[in-house]
Amino acid sequence: QLQFVESGGGLVQPGGSLRLSCAASGSTLPSSAIAWVRQAPGKEREGVSCISSSGSSTTYADSVKGRFTISRDNAKKAVYLQMNSLKREDTAVYYCRALLRCNNPPIQGAIFLGSWGQGTQVTVSS
Numbered sequence: 001q002l003q004f005v006e007s008g009g010g011l012v013q014p015g016g017s018l019r020l021s022c023a024a025s026g027s028t029l030p031s032s033a034i035a036w037v038r039q040a041p042g043k044e045r046e047g048v049s050c051i052s053s054s055g056s057s058t059t060y061a062d063s064v065k066g067r068f069t070i071s072r073d074n075a076k077k078a079v080y081l082q083m084n085s086l087k088r089e090d091t092a093v094y095y096c097r098a099l100l101r102c103n104n105p106p107i108q109g110a111i112f113l114g115s116w117g118q119g120t121q122v123t124v125s126s
Contacts, residue, residue, distance in 0.1 A: 002030060002114025004079075004096045009120030012086055020081040020120060022096035029077040032113060033102045036070060036081045038092035038122075047107030048094070049081060059104045063089070086124045093119040 008020040024030060035050040049060045049070040058070050069082040079096055098113040 002026070002098055004098075004114075004117045006094060006096055006117055006120040009094060009122045011123045011125065013126050014086060014088060014124055016086050016124070017082070017084045018086065018122060020083065020094055020122070022079040022081075024077050025117075029072070029074050029079070030098045030113065032098045032100065034072065034079045034096055034098050035102065035107050035110070036079075036094055036096050037107060038090075038094045039119075040089075040092040043092075045095075046092075047105055047110070050099070050102035050106035051079065052102055057102060059102050059106045061105055083122070086122075088124050091122060091124050093121050095119040 003025040004022045006022050012018055031053050033050055033052050036048040037045050038048050039045045048064055049068055051058050051070045051072050055072045067085045072079040100111045
């Protein structure tokens, strides 16, 4: 079953940086778009960013534009989310998911593939 293992989360002070990684559970990275999705306590899931299968196209939520960068390395079977200038409101569990295509906002109307993983907790606090 298509699933990912997310890592790289932790506790960071406001203004700090983290780099999240997402590895496919199978032998290869799926040839599909991949999105980072986050969920904060008491809030709905929010699409943070999405990258096309080739990596040539990316979209971002307005709340993270200019601060987060998504990338993928198909040879290493991984997708990354570089998060800079972190804010308290970025605190959430972050997941990655494969989907048919990216939209703008990133997961609007998304058709997801596979299932949710465990996610990685990001806490921004002083």
